Amino acid sequence: MAPIEIEDLTKRYGDLAANDAVVFDVERGEIFGYLGPNGAGKTTTIRLLLGLIKPTAGTATVLGADIRDRRALTGVKTNIGYLPDTLGFEERLTGTQVLDHFARMRGDERRAELLDLFRPPLEKPVETYSSGNKRMLGIVQAFMHDPDLVIMDEPTSGLDPLKQDRLHQFLEAERDAGTTIFLSSHVLSEVQRVCDRVGIIRAGKLIALENIDDLLTQSGKNVWVHLEEPVENARFLTDDMIDVEVTGATIQFTYTGDVKTLLAHLVQFEIVDADIGDPQLDDIFKHYYGDEGETDATNEDATREDTTAEVE
């Protein structure tokens, strides 16, 4: 059984489907990236998986426990690490006291090793921490009981590039040692770097589920051509060119056909300069989202059902 199996998972807030019949599995020993812009439904899925909110329909299992079965879910939580998007630590406690609290619930056999790596301050109250240091404490908390499955909501938000890099290397090493990692992100370079597979969610619906390498290769080539002078679109453009942008004599597009055919086509024109390259994940993301990349604060005024951010 896969560590996470999601079946038609649905969560409605009034008319809004924050998750709409979402289906996918997260396999053992992979880093799975869950992508989508603000408001797409990523946090909703995570909170459902942790039993912090209840599904309207459908279900999921996490380490074999049905998320609707409170007792079963509590049983497996000792083997799950969770890094919430908003860290709900008791602000007056020191870092050490926060970690002691989680250690009493789930253990802390890797605490020293993780503190050595991520180095959050320990002796001052959490309310005085920078957001980056708070996240470092959260990372220690999420991994210190050596869980089989770690769920992270926007893990690098607030981290400087060096700390991001340290976290990415750490996640890759954990994955190689067999830990399953599910992370949500809208930092596409991060997902492209560390994730093995990716699920893309849009307005509550899963719209892509792919191995990262396949997603990048299937998505064609990014082509940029600068011509001696503008030509008529009808002469230049072919059906294999998508996401086309023409600015004067410069044409940019994604080419979904065979590269040899493209080159044979291009030589008919007076080309000043050209570049043909592999797409990046952000190009693919733009393709899926179009102009909606900046969604979608829909229903922000709806009544919030639950604001708990910490695993019980």
Ligand SMILES: Nc1ncnc2c1ncn2[C@@H]1O[C@H](COP(=O)(O)OP(=O)(O)OP(=O)(O)O)[C@@H](O)[C@H]1O
């Ligand atoms: N408790 C709630 N009550 C009403 N609407 C909610 C509630 N929680 C989330 N929503 C709505 O559900 C949708 C999905 O929200 P969600 O937080 O899952 O998105 P997200 O992809 O995690 O976004 P972000 O990247 O901004 O964290 C949004 O439209 C949001 O306003």
